[in-house]
Amino acid sequence: MKTTQSNQEVVSSLQDLLQKNYDAEAGYKQVMTKTDNEPLKNWLQQKALQRNTFATELDYQIRKHNAEPKASGTIKGDLHRGWINIKSTLSADTDEALMEECIRGEKASIKEYEDQLKNFNTDTEIQTIVQSQLTTVKSALNTVKRLEDIIG
Template sequence: MKTTKNNQDLVNSLQELLQKNYDAEAGYKQVMTKAQSEPLKNWLQQKALQRNTFATELDFQIRKHNAEPKASGTIKGDLHRGWINVKSSLTTDTDEALMEECIRGEKASVKEYEDQLENFASDTEIKTIVQSQLTTVKSALNTVKRLEDIIG
């Protein structure tokens, strides 16, 4: 496939989602180490693995479009994880506080997916993958909100 502006735009959108998933995976792993509840730790681990799977799917699509996938997340994601570290050093980590960070991250992911979804209108395979991932992220957001209500 030759490089066209449409192809480059498609790849750029995929790259942004890829990096968002790298950030989410790293965030879930970080929060998992601070969680106290074993069921919450297990859920966070599942979410990290899920985001790794999403990244692998997006990586494959980027390569299919003759581009090199980004290898890491974003500076914004690094800053957010740094903020979690600073915040946790100043306060006692509670599962409720950690879930609040998960909710913030999932809301940002939903927005990113919704913003990017229209960029895949010309490629039904990618649009289907991204829509499926968006549905899963929304489900995770709803689940963590329910968990917060139960624990909080």
């Protein structure tokens, strides 16, 4: 019984991270269409691809735990992307406003990863994957903050 509950908790945490990555990938793709700055656009595309890779890794782990991965992001992610549309329309400095939203999204991702990481203490493979993804997200946050300083 405990094994089943533990498996369910692991799968639930993986599903949450999977959805967060779907949201992040969609967010980066959306922001990418809102800028004319080619270096920024390329960086955003790289981040979208990275989040797609993260989702693939998490999807695989969910399937290894005999569960069906969720197929899309969250309603909260949809609402955030709607806010990005509004903000970019109203903002005089669209690139800076977009970077602010990327920062907000990355901070939310880091919090989600940190919250979920403790749920994988019995599975070192998943813990290693999630820790690696968290480190990469933290690096992306630092980069987007520097980009915002350069753009802003």
